[in-house]
Amino acid sequence: xxxxxxxxxxxxxxxxxxxxxxxxxxxxxxxxxxxxxxxxxxxxxxxxxxxxxxxxxxxxxxxxxxxxxxxxxxxxxxxxxxxxxxxxxxxxxxxxxxxxxxxxxxxxxxxxxxxxxxxxxxxxxxxxxxxxxxxxxxxxxxxxxxxxxxxxxxxxxxxxxxxxxxxxxxxxxxxxxxxxxxxxxxxxxxxxxxxxxxxxxxxxxxxxxxxxxxxxxxxxxxxxxxxxxxxxxxxxxxxxxxxxxxxxxxxxxxxxxxxxx
Amino acid sequence: xxxxxxxxxxxxxxxxxxxxxxxxxxxxxxxxxxxxxxxxxxxxxxxxxxxxxxxxxxxxxxxxxxxxxxxxxxxxxxxxxxxxxxxxxxxxxxxxxxxxxxxxxxxxxxxxxxxxxxxxxxxxxxxxxxxxxxxxxxxxxxxxxxxxxxxxxxxxxxxxxxxxxxxxxxxxxxxxxxxxxxxxxxxxxxxxxxxxxxxxxxxxxxxxxxxx
Numbered sequence: 001x002x003x004x005x006x007x008x009x010x011x012x013x014x015x016x017x018x019x020x021x022x023x024x025x026x027x028x029x030x031x032x033x034x035x036x037x038x039x040x041x042x043x044x045x046x047x048x049x050x051x052x053x054x055x056x057x058x059x060x061x062x063x064x065x066x067x068x069x070x071x072x073x074x075x076x077x078x079x080x081x082x083x084x085x086x087x088x089x090x091x092x093x094x095x096x097x098x099x100x101x102x103x104x105x106x107x108x109x110x111x112x113x114x115x116x117x118x119x120x121x122x123x124x125x126x127x128x129x130x131x132x133x134x135x136x137x138x139x140x141x142x143x144x145x146x147x148x149x150x151x152x153x154x155x156x157x158x159x160x161x162x163x164x165x166x167x168x169x170x171x172x173x174x175x176x177x178x179x180x181x182x183x184x185x186x187x188x189x190x191x192x193x194x195x196x197x198x199x200x201x202x203x204x205x206x207x208x209x210x211x212x213x214x215x216x217x218x219x220x221x222x223x224x225x226x227x228x229x230x231x232x233x234x235x236x237x238x239x240x241x242x243x244x245x246x247x248x249x250x251x252x253x254x255x256x257x258x259x260x261x
Numbered sequence: 262x263x264x265x266x267x268x269x270x271x272x273x274x275x276x277x278x279x280x281x282x283x284x285x286x287x288x289x290x291x292x293x294x295x296x297x298x299x300x301x302x303x304x305x306x307x308x309x310x311x312x313x314x315x316x317x318x319x320x321x322x323x324x325x326x327x328x329x330x331x332x333x334x335x336x337x338x339x340x341x342x343x344x345x346x347x348x349x350x351x352x353x354x355x356x357x358x359x360x361x362x363x364x365x366x367x368x369x370x371x372x373x374x375x376x377x378x379x380x381x382x383x384x385x386x387x388x389x390x391x392x393x394x395x396x397x398x399x400x401x402x403x404x405x406x407x408x409x410x411x412x413x414x415x416x417x418x419x420x421x422x423x424x425x426x427x428x429x430x431x432x433x434x435x436x437x438x439x440x441x442x443x444x445x446x447x448x449x450x451x452x453x454x455x456x457x458x459x460x461x462x463x464x465x466x467x468x469x470x471x472x473x
Contacts, residue, residue: 009269013276016326020318028310068314 027068033090034064037190038077042174042201045155048148049139052155053166055174055203056148059193063093079196105137111149111178112136118183118243119156132156147188149179150207153243154250165250173250174198175207175238177220183243185209191223199233205253207246210239265453266340267333271446274326278442281319282435288312289428296421316431328353331369334445341452342376366401370394373445382455383448390444397441400434407431 006014040059045052060077063085064070073080085093116132136152151174158165166173176194178186187209188194198206212221221239228237240246265271291309295302302309335349347369355365374394377387407427411419 007272009272010276013273013280016273016277016322017280017319020315020322023318024311024314027314028307068310 027071028066030067032064032066032070033085033087034070034082035061035085035089035093036064036070036073036077036080036082037061037193038073038080039193039196039200041197042172042203045151047139048136048152048155050136050152050155050159052158053164053169053173054151054154054158055172055201056151057174057176057194057197057206058143058145058148059190059197061190063090079193081193105144107146108140108144108148109133109137111146112140112152114179114181115149115153115156117181118179119153119160146178146186147176147194150177150185150209150240150243150246151175153179153183154207154246157243157247165253167254171204171253172202173205173207174201174203175205175246177207177209177240179243185211185240185242185246187211187215187220191220192227195224195227195233195235195237196231199235204236205250206235206237207240207249208237210241210245212239265333265449266336267330267446267449270326270330270333271442274323274330275439275442275446277319277323277326278435278439281316281323282432282439284312284316284319285428285432285435288316289425289432292421292425292428296425328356330442334373334449337449337452338373338376341449341456342379345372345376347372366398367395370398370441377448380452382451386444386448386451390441390448393437393440393444397434397437400430400437403430404434 038060040057042055042057044055048056062073064073064082070082113129113133116129116136120129120132140148154165154173154175157163165171176188176191178188180186185207191208194208195206208224209220211219216222224237224239227233228235238246238249240249288309291302291305291312294305295309332349332353335345335347335352338345338347339349352369356362358365370390371394374387374391377383377390380387404427407423407430410423411427
């Protein structure tokens with residue numbers, strides 16, 4: 001049997017074609033199960049149709065299914081963090097990010113409804129609940145997640161009481177945290193990236209959930225303290241347990257009475 | 262002269278160009294499927310991604326191969342046309358000078374064409390080369406503009422028709438490159454054969470005894 005002998009040029013060509021082909025297959029077909037979070041921006045609650053001066057904080061996040069996604073995310077965003085997910089977490093996040101929009105909206109709708117309820121009940125406007133909720137949800141269509149709840153509520157307090165906690169824009173007030181039906185501030189994810197975002201935007205007051213008593217070392221509060229120390233961030237982080245705590249802090253800020261640090 | 266300086270690299274470039282052209286044609290088909298039947302495209306999305314990444318990577322390999330080939334081709338041109346105005350070093354090196362490289366894109370093939378014109382035996386390929394190289398340069402520039410548009414486009418949305426047009430432009434560029442490579446390589450082969458024949462005739466003439 002006569003063996004076929006390949007010329008030097010053909011061998012080199014095969015190698016030159018094989019290398020990018022193998023890389024392409026590995027980049028696309030090698031499975032990765034990770035979530036990414038990257039530094040985002042602060043946005044005024046006025047973007048949500050609320051006549052307030054405070055800001056909510058958003059970060060970029062999503063799931064990564066292959067190494068090409070990871071490469072693009074790495075190029076696209078600043079301060080990006082990758083978290084490896086196990087099978088159950090991956091399934092949950094896949095549903096959350098790309099699966100059911102209804103479920104995704106349910107978290108946001110609940111926190112917005114709570115924010116409207118908690119603030120509206122103070123001035124007895126129960127009958128305008130749904131219109132207000134729908135209006136905020138309409139304006140917040142491009143955001144998902146429920147971590148805007150606290151700041152939406154503070155904005156609504158400003159709107160309903162006609163106050164400006166930013167002192168005509170001299171203070172940049174931002175924060176993150178869900179809001180429960182009773183006005184309690186709930187824990188959120190991606191604390192590290194949200195602190196980076198706040199620091200990058202020269203925020204003067206940044207609210208986070210006060211949850212160390214409940215979650216201990218896994219709390220937002222504990223993580224925030226660790227990030228501030230490790231990253232040497234110059235940021236005034238204010239943990240709050242309830243909406244009332246945040247309002248009280250803002251109303252007493254000028255007097256130098258720091259109640260919750 | 263046993264072998265042209267550019268012979269090996271020319272063969273390698275020829276094969277890799279063919280592979281790139283085939284994958285680009287597949288990419289055109291994929292983009293057409295995306296436009297007319299998204300459900301079907303969704304099923305082959307991973308394959309499409311592999312093809313797209315492969316084309317991007319092979320693009321860089323082609324640039325390197327072209328750089329080596331154009332250097333070697335100019336070495337051959339200097340052998341056959343001692344008056345050829347572009348040296349191998351300049352032919353490659355001047356592509357790296359910003360803005361000047363745009364002029365160089367036109368200058369290098371124009372001078373190759375002029376040198377080929379000076380030999381009667383390369384007339385067929387010279388004609389083909391002279392007609393095709395301006396189109397090659399124009400399609401190269403259009404392809405480059407598309408690449409810049411994709412790289413710096415702020416919007417997340419790029420029209421499927423833009424993708425399709427870019428794919429087709431790149432495919433045409435590769436086909437033109439294959440044709441130009443074919444014309445230059447065959448011209449050089451003819452020149453080599455002619456030179457060998459001339460060299461073989463020369464000693465025979467020298468051996469002729471002189472009549473005193």
